[in-house]
Amino acid sequence: MYGWNGRFLRVNLSNSNAQAEQYDLTMAKRFLGGRGFAVKILWDELDPRTDPLSPDNKLVFAAGPLTGWSLPSSGKLVVAAKSPLTGGYGDGNVGTHVAVQMRKAGYDAIIVEGKAEKPVIVLVQDKLVDFVDAGNLWGLDSFTAEKRLRELYGRASGILLIGPAGENMVSYATIVCQEGRSGGRPGMGAVMGSKNLKAIVVVGTRELPAAYPKEMQELGQDAYREVLMKPSYAFWKQQGTMMTVEWSQENSVLPTLNYSEGVFDKADAIGGFAMEKLKVGNRGCPMCNMTCGNIVKDSDRKQSELDYENVVMLGSNIGLGDLKQVAALNRIADELGMDTISLGNVLGFAMEASEKGLIDQHVPWGSFKNTKALVKDIAYRRGLLGNMLADGVKSASEKIGKGSEAWAMHVKGLEVSGYDCHTTPGMALAYGTSSIGAHHKDAWVISWEVKTGREHYNAEKVDKVLELQRIRAGVFESLTVCRFPWVEVGFELEWYPKFLRAATGIEVNWDMLNVVGDRIFNLTRAFWVRHYNKDWTSQMDVPPARWFDEPTKKGTLKGSRLDREQYSEMLQMYYRKRGWDDRGIPTKTTLRKLGLEDAEKQLGKRIKLAE
Numbered sequence: 056m057y058g059w060n061g062r063f064l065r066v067n068l069s070n071s072n073a074q075a076e077q078y079d080l081t082m083a084k085r086f087l088g089g090r091g092f093a094v095k096i097l098w099d100e101l102d103p104r105t106d107p108l109s110p111d112n113k114l115v116f117a118a119g120p121l122t123g124w125s126l127p128s129s130g131k132l133v134v135a136a137k138s139p140l141t142g143g144y145g146d147g148n149v150g151t152h153v154a155v156q157m158r159k160a161g162y163d164a165i166i167v168e169g170k171a172e173k174p175v176i177v178l179v180q181d182k183l184v185d186f187v188d189a190g191n192l193w194g195l196d197s198f199t200a201e202k203r204l205r206e207l208y209g210r211a212s213g214i215l216l217i218g219p220a221g222e223n224m225v226s227y228a229t230i231v232c233q234e235g236r237s238g239g240r241p242g243m244g245a246v247m248g249s250k251n252l253k254a255i256v257v258v259g260t261r262e263l264p265a266a267y268p269k270e271m272q273e274l275g276q277d278a279y280r281e282v283l284m285k286p287s288y289a290f291w292k293q294q295g296t297m298m299t300v301e302w303s304q305e306n307s308v309l310p311t312l313n314y315s316e317g318v319f320d321k322a323d324a325i326g327g328f329a330m331e332k333l334k335v336g337n338r339g340c341p342m343c344n345m346t347c348g349n350i351v352k353d354s355d356r357k358q359s360e361l362d363y364e365n366v367v368m369l370g371s372n373i374g375l376g377d378l379k380q381v382a383a384l385n386r387i388a389d390e391l392g393m394d395t396i397s398l399g400n401v402l403g404f405a406m407e408a409s410e411k412g413l414i415d416q417h418v419p420w421g422s423f424k425n426t427k428a429l430v431k432d433i434a435y436r437r438g439l440l441g442n443m444l445a446d447g448v449k450s451a452s453e454k455i456g457k458g459s460e461a462w463a464m465h466v467k468g469l470e471v472s473g474y475d476c477h478t479t480p481g482m483a484l485a486y487g488t489s490s491i492g493a494h495h496k497d498a499w500v501i502s503w504e505v506k507t508g509r510e511h512y513n514a515e516k517v518d519k520v521l522e523l524q525r526i527r528a529g530v531f532e533s534l535t536v537c538r539f540p541w542v543e544v545g546f547e548l549e550w551y552p553k554f555l556r557a558a559t560g561i562e563v564n565w566d567m568l569n570v571v572g573d574r575i576f577n578l579t580r581a582f583w584v585r586h587y588n589k590d591w592t593s594q595m596d597v598p599p600a601r602w603f604d605e606p607t608k609k610g611t612l613k614g615s616r617l618d619r620e621q622y623s624e625m626l627q628m629y630y631r632k633r634g635w636d637d638r639g640i641p642t643k644t645t646l647r648k649l650g651l652e653d654a655e656k657q658l659g660k661r662i663k664l665a666e
């Protein structure tokens with residue numbers, strides 16, 4: 056087998072055992088790597104009754120067949136488990152040296168199961184696996200702990216770890232690396248904490264097995280050059296995703312005051328050009344020549360890495376218009392190891408609840424001091440409010456009640472990312488049907504939608520969401536490569552089959568890859584349905600009521616809202632095109648067509664599947 060190592064490493068923390076396992080080429084071709092491997096492993100190995108924070112849950116770190124070579128933006132790793140936030144399939148990708156080192160150590164994925172008796176570090180050095188006492192690191196913030204690990208294991212080692220939020224099992228704790236890059240929004244850090252696993256350190260020294268090594272090397276050089284020559288490259292390096300703040304404001308989709316509006320009075324103060332004035336450097340993932348992390352000095356005089364999502368969620372969505380203070384909140388969240396999208400969302404929810412007199416604690420919009428204290432309370436689960444918000448916005452609204460469910464901004468329990476959808480039904484559909492809950496990564500359709508007619512609820516829009524989900528959610532997440540070269544600088548899709556051929560020796564084209572993307576997407580949906588403890592209905596794919604029922608009051612599009620009936624029709628159209636029934640469950644025919652007979656069998660035991 057070329058391209059893939061053909062081996063997983065299975066680590067059991069309960070008995071400190073580690074074993075390499077082989078998998079075959081059929082698995083590789085059918086699921087590629089990354090998300091594909093993760094969902095297949097979790098589907099095969101998790102009982103539907105598994106408590107996400109129990110030793111029975113499994114945490115998968117999976118790379119893809121393009122990881123480890125010099126190819127643009129290919130230093131990504133998928134971290135996946137059953138989510139403590141949603142109860143469904145959860146994952147995230149993170150740019151990390153672990154991706155590269157793990158592949159060079161001879162593994163395509165590491166599966167962590169069980170629970171260590173005491174805090175531990177798993178240390179992988181090629182074939183050797185050690186379980187190192189982490190008692191002296193437990194309780195440390197992610198920056199300090201990472202620095203200590205780097206001193207011990209060297210600059211080249213790959214390190215993934217959790218901060219106090221992961222240790223305290225905050226439902227949206229992330230897994231962190233490289234001083235503030237993090238991934239695994241749906242609580243992958245909490246799963247790591249539940250297993251007493253503070254860090255995983257990987258060092259690999261082997262050559263990767265490419266089918267055509269010379270071609271691989273030349274392709275890589277050409278591809279990096281191609282990225283550099285793209286016209287939008289220079290501005291991307293200047294601002295990265297921060298350029299989207301101004302775009303969102305202009306187009307009335309900037310999340311503002313808990314998604315009640317799409318424009319923010321102080322948007323300019325937190326935008327890309329404001330960021331440029333504070334910028335002191337760039338940081339990014341391994342293997343990337345379009346690094347997009349903007350390093351600024353925050354109001355606490357610490358370095359903070361800014362991008363669009365963390366700025367709007369900790370800025371406009373909570374009414375905070377001072378970028379240095381936004382950066383300080385972001386730095387604290389990174390130190391504690393919490394997802395900034397979900398965090399900004401629960402903070403906005405708390406502020407609205409406070410304004411409406413539904414909670415005792417006073418949390419005014421835009422107050423830096425109160426917010427800073429509350430962020431720490433959440434990470435340490437301190438106080439009634441901190442502890443309640445640590446379980447996410449869905450859980451908080453269920454506890455508070457009194458109609459707050461209507462403005463608890465989530466889908467399937469995962470908080471909505473940084474785009475207001477009062478005026479964008481296509482993006483609402485993308486949130487509604489994403490693989491992990493309301494996340495933008497699977498189908499960022501909003502920019503195309505704004506250009507082509509945001510008012511439509513039509514087949515063309517559904518097709519676009521499907522197309523993006525195949526490419527981004529299925530193929531990119533499984534190869535495992537970053538979407539930004541394609542999305543942001545126009546690096547052509549045709550490169551990827553060439554990379555795959557050089558790595559694996561297998562000829563593929565995008566039609567074939569799209570089938571793999573569909574297989575992975577359908578198995579992910581099957582996982583959700585199988586692990587959901589109630590009857591699955593199309594209501595699971597409907598975005599929050601606020602966007603349907605409360606028109607915006609500001610901006611050029613004031614008075615806008617989503618139309619419930621048209622959204623439902625568009626959702627049913629999406630199901631038909633996917634080969635799902637009117638509940639949003641894959642039919643027998645669809646599962647068989649994709650070779651997912653086991654999903655048909657297992658789902659069939661729980662529910663009646665449509666033909």
Ligand code: SF4
Nearest residue numbers: 339340343346347537
């Ligand atoms: S573009 Fe940004 S997110 Fe993508 S690989 Fe490069 S640094 Fe990472």
